[in-house]
Amino acid sequence: MGIDNLSPVIVALDYHSKADALVMADKLDPSQCRVKVGKELFTLCGPEILEELHKRDFEVFLDLKFHDIPNTTTKAVQAAADLGVWMVNVHASGGRRMMESCREGLEKYRTPPKLIAVTVLTSMERQDLSDIGLDVEPMEHVKRLAKLTSDAGLDGVVCSAQEVTAIREICPESFNLVTPGIRPMSADRGDQKRVMTPEEAVSAGSDYLVIGRPITQAQDPLKSLEEIVATLP
Numbered sequence: 001m002g003i004d005n006l007s008p009v010i011v012a013l014d015y016h017s018k019a020d021a022l023v024m025a026d027k028l029d030p031s032q033c034r035v036k037v038g039k040e041l042f043t044l045c046g047p048e049i050l051e052e053l054h055k056r057d058f059e060v061f062l063d064l065k066f067h068d069i070p071n072t073t074t075k076a077v078q079a080a081a082d083l084g085v086w087m088v089n090v091h092a093s094g095g096r097r098m099m100e101s102c103r104e105g106l107e108k109y110r111t112p113p114k115l116i117a118v119t120v121l122t123s124m125e126r127q128d129l130s131d132i133g134l135d136v137e138p139m140e141h142v143k144r145l146a147k148l149t150s151d152a153g154l155d156g157v158v159c160s161a162q163e164v165t166a167i168r169e170i171c172p173e174s175f176n177l178v179t180p181g182i183r184p185m186s187a188d189r190g191d192q193k194r195v196m197t198p199e200e201a202v203s204a205g206s207d208y209l210v211i212g213r214p215i216t217q218a219q220d221p222l223k224s225l226e227e228i229v230a231t232l233p
């Protein structure tokens with residue numbers, strides 16, 4: 001079980017049509033897991049896909065990773081709150097003022113979405129950071145951005161499960177750690193670089209495991225989800 005009564009798994013509905021996403025959603029039980037709508041599905045379907053998922057009682061993580069000036073990102077997270085999503089995110093590299101403005105922008109909501117920030121994408125490794133002028137290990141940059149996010153008063157971060165132990169040492173216990181880059185031992189890593197197995201991620205202290213292709217591209221997605229959940233401590 002996760003930090004509430006649901007499993008910690010958030011299934012990434014990275015599909016190229018509303019129909020395909022809903023076929024998958026209809027196989028899932030909203031009392032067992034949450035779902036994530038990302039850039040591909042939201043760009044194709046817009047808010048309608050959220051309505052469909054909410055009708056089916058899912059809590060939805062709207063993963064649009066807003067990265068813009070404070071005014072723009074604040075309006076964007078408010079728009080997400082108006083759509084009733086459970087979780088929304090920005091990029092921590094947008095900076096402290098941007099994150100604080102987003103948090104303040106959500107204060108007027110009775111039940112605001114959880115607001116979290118992406119640290120370093122799990123597809124990135126040291127060379128990728130070096131390419132963009134950051135001569136630092138991912139771990140160091142993730143820790144810096146997690147602390148900044150916590151100081152800005154957000155609810156948590158997106159990071160690799162590899163960084164969970166280190167973040168726990170510098171951020172409050174209540175700080176949510178949302179970890180993509182989850183790969184069962186036999187699964188293809190694809191473009192992910194900083195990965196962990198579901199079991200290791202939960203043991204390390206991840207609150208939520210974001211899992212896409214190992215479930216959605218499986219021959220039998222539901223069986224794959226059930227097998228993953230069965231391995232969790």
Ligand SMILES: O=c1ccn([C@@H]2O[C@H](COP(=O)(O)O)[C@@H](O)[C@H]2O)c(=O)[nH]1
Nearest residue numbers: 012038120121122180181210211212213
């Ligand atoms: O650092 C990040 C932030 C977000 N993601 C998203 O999570 C899923 C992972 O999908 P897989 O198929 O399991 O790799 C995907 O929607 C990404 O956009 C991430 O992977 N890393």
